[in-house]
Amino acid sequence: MGRYLKIFVLACVAVMSAGFAAKAEEGTGEGERIYVKHCSGCHKLTDQTSKGPGFQGVMSRHTEAWIDKWLQNPKAVIESGDADAIKLKEKFRIIMPTLKVVADEKARREIINFLKENDKNRAQ
Ligand code: HEC
Structure with a gap:
């Protein structure tokens, strides 16, 4: 009996850790980490303004390509004459x-996924 119990417990642990691993991969964990550490000082997740605009609804204010370019160099987007960027700066x-x-493309994808997730959660 003891042996079967041990096997059962091991099987449970295996199933649980597989579950956690899958969740970590698909989740917005890395994006959230970036947000908390590097963006939250200036951006709230609601529509409330801080030093910068609140992130709620941001994915419907810009295309993904625009945000990707913005993150790489905000000043350059403003200086390129982009009307949205100039309005924000003013x-x-x-x-x-x-x-x-x-600066890293993968990190930009992570944070953009996190912003999408935030919009989805707040639209409910
Ligand atoms: C020092 C403050 C500061 C930090 C830190 C910061 N931002 Fe910003 N952000 C701003 C300001 C201010 C604006 C408005 C445009 C401007 O004046 O440059 C802005 C605009 C934006 C916009 C456009 C928002 C809209 O509603 O149109 C996005 C997207 C954005 N930031 C993403 C980020 C992300 C992602 C991070 C973290 C990786 C981040 N920002 C970190 C200050 C900041």
């Missing part, structure tokens, strides 16, 4: 810094 008075953490 409203918020400061220019968002170019952040090393999103």
Whole structure:
């Protein structure tokens, strides 16, 4: 009996850790981590303004391509004459810094997925 119990417990642990691994892969964990550490000082997840605009609804204000370009170098987007970027700058008075953490394409994808998830959760 003891042996079967041991096998049963091991099987449970295996199933549970497989579940956790799958969740970590598909989730927005990395994007959330980036947000908390590098964006939350200036952006709230609601529609409330902080140093920068609140993120709620941001994915419907811009295309994904625009956000991807913005994150790589906000100042360059403003200087390129982009009307949306210029309007934002006039409203918020400061220019968002170019952040090393999103220099990497994968990190940008993670944070954009996190923003999508935030919009979805808040639309309910
Ligand atoms: C030092 C403050 C600051 C930090 C840190 C910051 N931002 Fe910003 N962000 C701004 C400001 C200010 C604006 C408005 C445009 C401007 O004036 O540059 C902005 C605009 C944006 C916009 C467009 C928002 C809209 O509603 O149109 C996005 C998207 C964005 N930031 C994403 C991010 C992400 C993602 C991070 C973290 C990786 C981040 N920002 C970190 C200040 C910041």
